[in-house]
Amino acid sequence: MVRILLATSRVDLQELVERAVRSDASAELLGVARSFAEAVTMARQLSPDIVTMELRLGEHDSVEAVREIMVSAPAPIVMVSRVEELGSVAARALDAGALAVIPAPPPVDGRLEKAATEKFLSTIKAMAHVKVVRQWRKKSGGDGRNDQGDLAAAHAPIGIVGIAASTGGPAAIRSILMNVSSKFPAPILIVQHMSSGFIDRVAASLDATVPLNVKVATDGERLRAGMVYLAPDGRQLGVSGRSRIRVVNDAPVDGFKPSGSYLFGSIARAFKGEALAVILTGMGNDGTEGLRALREAGGKAIAQDEESSVVFGMPKSAIGAGLVDFVLPLESIGGKIVALAEGRESGT
16 A cells, blocks of 8 residues: 655645545555645654655745655655646756656546546556655755775876766756866766656756756757756767767667667767766666676766665666676765866776
8 A cells, every 4th residue: 555645735636636546446645735834744744655746835836845855754755747837846846856747637527537547646656665865954064075085096087977867866966966066177968867848947957056057968069078968858868979969869778768878878989988977866777788888998987876876776787787886875976076087086
């Protein structure tokens, strides 16, 4: 039985979710929170398997509620919206720790549309089993770097960084980029798996909060040091030679488009031993095949460790295949990237 806490101030959304949950004997609605304070209090008291939350709670957006739950009563959180509600709040909620944004099942002639309801419930039940990591309140002071410098300086510095992430990725990416200065000497390319329609807002949210400039990549633009480029919806991201970005409508790789494996393979061909791949939290095994090409070309790879991953699927696959140089907690990855890019450390 999956125990669900719903946080919404809207009667219509509450009714839709209640009707959907009642249609599934393996799901139970524990209660309905109608405000920021109630959502946090009920999450603490009821310890739900998952929290489903609308994008706005009354007159306030839900971002602070997500953040506080992840600090004081960690639980998987899925944002529930209608298509017309998609906006910056959704991107900030993902950044705060929500796992996904999904549409509420729409009524058709007074009844819930069956396929949409089944997809809604299957997503909630799958996300309810995701291991979440407690977040900590931000502390002031310090630059947040944590270089694990146990190797002597050696090889040539990194010329490009590729990052792949899925579930839990937006918050992990933000944590890493907060520890990379605007003077970072290489471009950073990112594949983040997420529902269509959000990547522009995620890029804007990151751009407003991290030291680096962040944007959605466009085909043919020049690679620039200190820039972060996110793969657009439904396109593969790579490089054309050592100076240009490549955004194309190539086929999915192992079902993914954009694909971490596609990105890693592309930067390996162009940059060889100067390529660095980072594989973060996420379901599945995207990125593993691309790491084979990157390691054969002499590149280096970092994987997020199990304890700090929301979902350990992607890093576990890469680690199990023996394709990574470093397995690090999230808080150490930014510092390691900087150290490698500046030539202060080499791979194992």
